Amino acid sequence: MNTSKLLIERIGLFPSSGNIHVEVSNSSRVVEHMQVLYADNSLDSNESGAGLSMVFADWRFKLKVSDALSVCLCVESRGDSQFMQVKTAELLANIGRTQGRS
Template sequence: MNTLSGFKADESRHPYSADLKHNLAYRIVRAYASELISPRVRKPPVLLVERIGAFPSSGEIRRQVKDGPALLASIKQRYARDALDLNESSGLNLVFADWRFSLRLSGEGCVACLTVESRGDSSLLQRKTTELLEQIDAGRAFE
């Protein structure tokens, strides 16, 4: 009896026998092939526009500052008492009931990077972004 690629060459066994169908590699190839031939019906992806509307964001706003650590301390002192969550692992991240912001330093503490987000309230986003930028701009270097 000869074997070719792990299959017996006699007529009693076929490449698609029950033993092969229990082979994991065979099942993976079959699942992949069936997905290519007739893909499963998938729910349409959530549109990016819908996500932006649900959680509007300022995007990252960068400003030159004179003293980054002093700016972080000042912002923390002003906002930390009302925050639901405070994280200082990468700058200053504060979460409130309807909005949140992240303020981090870059470039040896000379650049402040601000991101503000809200829960579906664009006007709150604009107010809080403006409020924070006014505080950051007070510490900017105008050289």
Template sequence: MNIAKNSADIEQGNVGVMAWLSLNPSLPSPTETWLGSLLMVERIGVFPSSGEIRRPIRDPDSLLAHLKSLYARQALDVDERNGLKVIFSDWRFRARIVGSDPAIVITVETRCDPQLMPLKTAELLSQLECFEKGIR
């Protein structure tokens, strides 16, 4: 089974390895756990991820609107269900509001490019800082 070929099937409104794991049932027997590890490593290689990064923010709704205005024109797809998900040809990000306090959680993933992931993560975090400082 090649996870890269099936990555299009995983676009279910979520991003990342955890979404993939939730869509795939556990392995049938303990003797096949090596296969699960192998598939997990392959999946991580397909979409290197920043993991969830939580940042306090005073006005998360305005931040999502700001991020959309910055990135939507270049995006292949924009999904505003449960926050903001923006997909490009070689990377994607998701920003969602934490319900209990004024904070945002972002996740950045790249398509088979581990060097691009930290660059795009830094870019997005810089946008958050500039927004908070009123620099637009």
């Protein structure tokens, strides 16, 4: 099996939003808010000065702190591209709410 076919199969197994850069007023506040918001349903999480990673049964996300005024979001699901898109929209909306936007 060639490399490109393996890559396509792998992408299908774990659809990803790719890196989405979001300007925020306070990246630390966003990370804290997201951790509190999603902690109850998380199977595993890791918070550091570099950001937050959370794993759930069918999906996961990483929120990297780029600097004090921006974060980078990446969402992956287990084989469900539409579910990944729904979770990406949900996370972006929650980031917006942290900033006082809906």
